Amino acid sequence: QVQLQQWGAGLLKPSETLSLTCAVYGGSFSGYYWSCIRQPPGKGLEWIGEINHSGSTNYNPSLKSRVTISVDTSKNQFSLKLSSVTAADTAVYYCARADYYGSGKEYYYMDVWGKGTTVTVSS
Amino acid sequence: DIQLTQSPSFLSASVGDRVTITCRASQGISSYLAWYQQKPGKAPKLLIYAASTLQSGVPSRFSGSGSGTEFTLTISSLQPEDFATYYCQQLNRFGPGTKVDIK
Numbered sequence: 316q317v318q319l320q321q322w323g324a325g326l327l328k329p330s331e332t333l334s335l336t337c338a339v340y341g342g343s344f345s346g347y348y349w350s351c352i353r354q355p356p357g358k359g360l361e362w363i364g365e366i367n368h369s370g371s372t373n374y375n376p377s378l379k380s381r382v383t384i385s386v387d388t389s390k391n392q393f394s395l396k397l398s399s400v401t402a403a404d405t406a407v408y409y410c411a412r413a414d415y416y417g418s419g420k421e422y423y424y425m426d427v428w429g430k431g432t433t434v435t436v437s438s
Numbered sequence: 439d440i441q442l443t444q445s446p447s448f449l450s451a452s453v454g455d456r457v458t459i460t461c462r463a464s465q466g467i468s469s470y471l472a473w474y475q476q477k478p479g480k481a482p483k484l485l486i487y488a489a490s491t492l493q494s495g496v497p498s499r500f501s502g503s504g505s506g507t508e509f510t511l512t513i514s515s516l517q518p519e520d521f522a523t524y525y526c527q528q529l530n531r532f533g534p535g536t537k538v539d540i541k
Contacts, residue, residue: 359525359532359533359534359535360474360482360525360527360532360535361532362530362531362532365530373530375530409481409482411481414487417470420529421468421470421529422469422470422487422488423470423472423528423529424472424484424487424488424527425472425474425482425484425527426484426487426493428481428482428483429481430480430481431480431481
């Protein structure tokens with residue numbers, strides 16, 4: 316059974332860089348997109364971006380200038396970096412596996428999730 | 439850009455009730471929709487994908503329907519463990535959520 320284990324710093328100061336690493340255990344790393352999603356306190360879900368095993372990425376346009384997602388296939392891990400954080404980036408950050416099918420990736424859904432990492436940005 | 443809306447935002451119901459949540463897309467998205475359940479302090483859980491396909495292990499009291507711009511998630515008989523927030527999702531966007539609370 317596939318599991319995602321995630322870790323990263325929980326408290327950041329404004330202007331620092333958020334780093335989150337997600338490790339995939341118990342399943343194939345290829346054939347999926349590996350996604351990062353966040354949820355500010357008391358609010359809904361926001362998709363941050365994704366990467367596949369080949370390193371192909373897609374990012375949320377609203378965050379694109381600050382986001383980098385990378386992959387280490389030797390470790391079955393992927394990582395999120397979000398630069399220049401502010402209080403607005405305070406959220407629970409999730410890793411998730413995105414399964415998809417269709418010629419244009421039309422059918423796309425997150426079927427395995429990490430437990431979440433709470434990140435607080437405060438001076 | 440496609441927008442997803444959900445109604446209602448909040449729903450109060452009793453155990454055993456039939457519950458229906460609606461998700462509307464601002465333009466047609468065929469059946470490219472998924473539904474998630476999220477309980478407080480937990481990660482979302484996939485319930486349904488491709489609008490009506492039940493994810494493995496999800497109880498059959500959950501069902502999804504719709505295509506184009508209007509979709510529904512139905513819980514046929516609400517159970518105590520179903521009190522949660524439900525989100526629809528299409529590609530890289532989520533609906534705002536519907537919280538189902540105990541009446």
